[in-house]
Amino acid sequence: MKPNIKTIIIVFTVIILACTEAFAGAQDPLPSWNDGPAKKAITAFVYDVTREGSPNYVRPVERIATFDNDGTLWAEQPMYFQFFFAIDRVKALAPNHPEWKDKEPFASLLRGDMKGVFAGGEKSVAELVMFTHAGMTTEEFEQIVKGWVATARHPKTGRPYTEMVYQPMLELLTYLRSNGFKTFIISGGGIDFMRPWTEQVYGIPPEHVVGSSIKAKYEMRDGKPVLMRLPELNFIDDKAGKPVGINAHIGRRPVAAFGNSDGDQQMLEWTQGGTGARLMALVHHDDAEREWVYGAESKIGTFSDTLMAEAKKSGWVVISMKKDWKVVFPFER
Amino acid sequence: MKPNIKTIIIVFTVIILACTEAFAGAQDPLPSWNDGPAKKAITAFVYDVTREGSPNYVRPVERIATFDNDGTLWAEQPMYFQFFFAIDRVKALAPNHPEWKDKEPFASLLRGDMKGVFAGGEKSVAELVMFTHAGMTTEEFEQIVKGWVATARHPKTGRPYTEMVYQPMLELLTYLRSNGFKTFIISGGGIDFMRPWTEQVYGIPPEHVVGSSIKAKYEMRDGKPVLMRLPELNFIDDKAGKPVGINAHIGRRPVAAFGNSDGDQQMLEWTQGGTGARLMALVHHDDAEREWVYGAESKIGTFSDTLMAEAKKSGWVVISMKKDWKVVFPFER
Numbered sequence: 001m002k003p004n005i006k007t008i009i010i011v012f013t014v015i016i017l018a019c020t021e022a023f024a025g026a027q028d029p030l031p032s033w034n035d036g037p038a039k040k041a042i043t044a045f046v047y048d049v050t051r052e053g054s055p056n057y058v059r060p061v062e063r064i065a066t067f068d069n070d071g072t073l074w075a076e077q078p079m080y081f082q083f084f085f086a087i088d089r090v091k092a093l094a095p096n097h098p099e100w101k102d103k104e105p106f107a108s109l110l111r112g113d114m115k116g117v118f119a120g121g122e123k124s125v126a127e128l129v130m131f132t133h134a135g136m137t138t139e140e141f142e143q144i145v146k147g148w149v150a151t152a153r154h155p156k157t158g159r160p161y162t163e164m165v166y167q168p169m170l171e172l173l174t175y176l177r178s179n180g181f182k183t184f185i186i187s188g189g190g191i192d193f194m195r196p197w198t199e200q201v202y203g204i205p206p207e208h209v210v211g212s213s214i215k216a217k218y219e220m221r222d223g224k225p226v227l228m229r230l231p232e233l234n235f236i237d238d239k240a241g242k243p244v245g246i247n248a249h250i251g252r253r254p255v256a257a258f259g260n261s262d263g264d265q266q267m268l269e270w271t272q273g274g275t276g277a278r279l280m281a282l283v284h285h286d287d288a289e290r291e292w293v294y295g296a297e298s299k300i301g302t303f304s305d306t307l308m309a310e311a312k313k314s315g316w317v318v319i320s321m322k323k324d325w326k327v328v329f330p331f332e333r
Numbered sequence: 334m335k336p337n338i339k340t341i342i343i344v345f346t347v348i349i350l351a352c353t354e355a356f357a358g359a360q361d362p363l364p365s366w367n368d369g370p371a372k373k374a375i376t377a378f379v380y381d382v383t384r385e386g387s388p389n390y391v392r393p394v395e396r397i398a399t400f401d402n403d404g405t406l407w408a409e410q411p412m413y414f415q416f417f418f419a420i421d422r423v424k425a426l427a428p429n430h431p432e433w434k435d436k437e438p439f440a441s442l443l444r445g446d447m448k449g450v451f452a453g454g455e456k457s458v459a460e461l462v463m464f465t466h467a468g469m470t471t472e473e474f475e476q477i478v479k480g481w482v483a484t485a486r487h488p489k490t491g492r493p494y495t496e497m498v499y500q501p502m503l504e505l506l507t508y509l510r511s512n513g514f515k516t517f518i519i520s521g522g523g524i525d526f527m528r529p530w531t532e533q534v535y536g537i538p539p540e541h542v543v544g545s546s547i548k549a550k551y552e553m554r555d556g557k558p559v560l561m562r563l564p565e566l567n568f569i570d571d572k573a574g575k576p577v578g579i580n581a582h583i584g585r586r587p588v589a590a591f592g593n594s595d596g597d598q599q600m601l602e603w604t605q606g607g608t609g610a611r612l613m614a615l616v617h618h619d620d621a622e623r624e625w626v627y628g629a630e631s632k633i634g635t636f637s638d639t640l641m642a643e644a645k646k647s648g649w650v651v652i653s654m655k656k657d658w659k660v661v662f663p664f665e666r
Contacts, residue, residue: 061538138580182540195584205394206584207515207540216580218573218599225599225606227580240551247471247549247560249582251528251539266551266558273558 029175031326032168038281038324041317042172045279049255050179056277060180064254066246066267067173069187069194069211071260071301072283073202075164077292078155080300082189085148089132130231133190134214137226145196159331162201166283167327169258173202176256184254186246187211188238188263192229210249212237238263243270260285261301268316281317282307290328291321362508364659365501371614371657374650375505378612382588383512389610393513397587399579399600400506402520402527402544404593404634405616406535408497410625411488413633415522418481422465463564466523467547470559478529492664495534499616500660502591506535509589517587519579520544521571521596525562543582545570571596576603593618594634601649614650615640623661624654 033039049058070076090100090109100106105124108116117124133141154164173183183204185194191211198204213234216227237245243266246254257264257271260283268280284303285294295303311318319325327333366372382391403409423433423442433439438457441449450457466474487497506516516537518527524544531537546567549560570578576599579587590597590604593616601613617636618627628636644651652658660666 061532064540191581191584199394207397207582209584213581216577218576218603225576225602227576227603243551243558243560244549248524248546249540251524251542269558270551 029178030168030171032171034324034326036320036324038317038319041281042175042279045256045277046176046179048277058255058276062252062255063176063179063181064184064250064252065176065181065256066184066186066250066254066258066271067169068259068261068264068267069185069189071285072258072264073165073169073173073185074161075154075166075291076301077294078300080189081154081161081164082193084152084155084161085145085193086128086132088148088152089144090128126233130214133193134229134231136229137221138192138216138229139226141192141229142196145193149197157329159329162197163331164329165201166325167330167333168325169283170202170330172258173204177203181256182208184208184210184246184250186237186242186257186267188236188241190214191237210237210245212241240266242267246270255279257281258283260303262304262307263302265307265310268314272314272316279317280311280314281319282311283319283321285321287321287325287328290332362511363501363504365504367657367659369653369657371650371652374614375508375612378589378610379509379512381610391588391609395585395588396509396512396514397517397583397585398509398514398589399517399519399583399587399591399604400502401592401594401597401600402518402522404618405591405597406498406502406506406518407494408487408499408624409634410627411633413522414487414494414497415526417485417488417494418478418526419461419465421481421485422477423461426465459566463547466526467562467564469562470554471525471549471562472559474525474562475529478526482530490662492662495530496664497662498534499658500663500666501658502616503535503663505591506537510536514589515541517541517543517579517583519570519575519590519600521569521574523547524570543570543578545574573599575600579603588612590614591616593636595637595640596635598640598643601647605647605649612650613644613647614652615644616652616654618654620654620658620661623665 030039030042048054048056049063051057067073070080074081087109090106094100094110097106100110105117105120105128109128149160149162152161153159154161157164176183185198185204185208187194187210189211191209191213194211195206195209198209199206215230215232215234217230218225218227235241235245242264246267253274254271255274255277256279257267258281259267264282272278272280282303285292285301287293294301296305321328363372363375381387381389382396384390400406403413407414420442423439427433427443430439433443438450438453438461442461450461482493482495485494486492487494490497509516518531518537518541520527520543522544524542524546527544528539528542531542532539548563548565548567550563551558551560568574568578575597579600586607587604588607589612590600591614592600597615605611605613615636618625618634620626627634629638654661
């Protein structure tokens with residue numbers, strides 16, 4: 001039988017459509033993102049700055065993308081995960097410190113009375129942080145963090161904290177790097193608390209992690225050089241500190257910046273202040289079912305009305321977890 | 334005429350020898366290095382840590398090599414080049430500061446009396462540095478440095494300072510990077526004084542430059558975000574500060590470190606303190622004809638007898654400019 005011309009055209013059309021779809025599917029670098037305005041803004045920006053001949057072309061060495069961590073790359077509810085680390089650390093050390101039964105903020109913490117801990121204000125929190133983060137070498141601290149990350153579980157999901165990361169943001173990190181970007185973390189969290197696991201979890205090596213820090217001192221201990229972590233604040237990498245941290249570590253203005261709270265506003269302003277195309281985006285926690293809903297009223301990850309107004313005024317992308325993300329956590333898939 | 338077999342063999346041998354030599358020449362990644370113990374130590378180390386299956390194999394992400402700048406990558410005589418920058422800056426600004434005629438250390442400096450400048454001790458030098466390095470935005474300072482680098486000339490050679498770099502070290506940087514290493518500068522010099530030109534001169538981007546710093550403050554100026562450089566010391570990246578700076582910026586211990594003076598001893602100790610194969614090396618300024626001869630007695634780039642003893646004891650490579658380098662500066666070629 002000789003196939004007629006109509007049949008041939010139909011068969012070819014079906015084949016071409018199937019191929020196109022398969023190709024597009026295999027090609028989609030952001031499969032967990034819905035085809036909404038956020039995804040469109042991201043892919044259009046990347047195309048604009050990487051295409052040779054584009055008026056907004058950015059050389060690969062200048063393709064710096066910065067990411068907040070808490071609430072942007074991983075979750076931050078019901079409390080910053082680093083604070084759970086500090087609590088677990090105090091509990092682990094309590095047997096060697098019988099005096100803590102009568103000493104605040106340790107006594108409240110060991111009774112599970114978090115209100116009592118916070119009653120002491122910033123001073124109490126600082127004391128907890130210093131006690132649990134200082135007084136050991138950098139390598140000892142790294143091992144402590146690695147041990148905690150391997151064993152600790154999130155109170156709500158029962159998952160390791162390093163699984164409480166956002167699948168769409170993991171895809172975004174990979175997508176940017178495959179387009180020649182260098183991806184940096186710029187977090188208010190502790191720089192040495194993040195570095196032991198960011199490479200494995202995010203593909204971000206320690207030298208691309210910027211965060212808050214305490215001072216360290218070089219010394220010889222039994223003939224071996226060590227860096228001792230001192231109970232003395234060095235730098236707070238939050239709010240107006242973020243552009244300072246970016247300048248100190250990178251020495252170049254980002255072309256793209258991603259955050260989720262008032263603590264990121266200055267980083268986004270600083271990014272936008274450069275010339276040429278820039279991408280500024282904020283993750284909005286509006287998904288009660290798959291994650292949490294919080295914003296202006298929240299003490300953790302505050303997303304104030306002022307920030308929302310600034311985002312609208314300045315053309316910053318607001319990423320809706322509910323509408324823009326097909327999946328929130330990797331373990332949902 | 335039919336060529337006899339002997340002629341054919343000779344012709345082939347000549348061709349093969351020529352090819353082998355050309356191939357070996359094209360292959361030598363360190364052509365300005367004599368085939369001495371220093372070159373051998375470097376190439377043996379790189380082979381050892383990059384060869385798959387080697388007991389000392391180091392993953393590419395961990396291949397961190399750190400370099401001092403003054404006296405290691407570029408010259409530092411008759412004075413640290415950054416100090417020439419400060420002097421030139423004071424001279425450029427003097428017309429707007431008639432009061433300097435009676436105010437130290439400016440008065441001495443403008444008379445060309447360097448002894449008078451240094452008579453005021455550290456306080457005078459700090460005042461000069463702060464005046465010439467602070468009080469402007471980070472971007473203004475970058476432009477000032479770029480302008481100086483483009484026009485200033487070394488007092489002895491008449492060359493731009495950025496040509497007073499060591500050809501063998503440029504080759505070493507490229508060689509290490511082509512073997513998967515990340516090359517960092519760890520210098521006592523100003524971080525923001527180096528960053529405007531290190532990418533072009535050394536192929537080292539700003540985020541791989543660590544140095545001494547002053548504080549900066551984020552603020553809005555006419556609705557535009559800026560980072561103001563404050564006349565307040567932030568960090569001294571020298572001696573015991575070098576391992577601290579390495580930890581703060583890289584978060585990983587180097588596997589190779591290159592210096593030239595007492596200021597680098599702790600960086601080399603810290604590097605050697607890690608496990609596996611490590612390479613520590615010191616450039617020794619012993620070439621009066623092509624560069625300078627100085628060491629234990631020099632105030633600039635002091636290479637004390639203690640350091641030399643430590644190098645011998647610990648197996649650190651001492652690179653003799655005179656014996657190990659065919660060429661010192663690129664313009665000699």
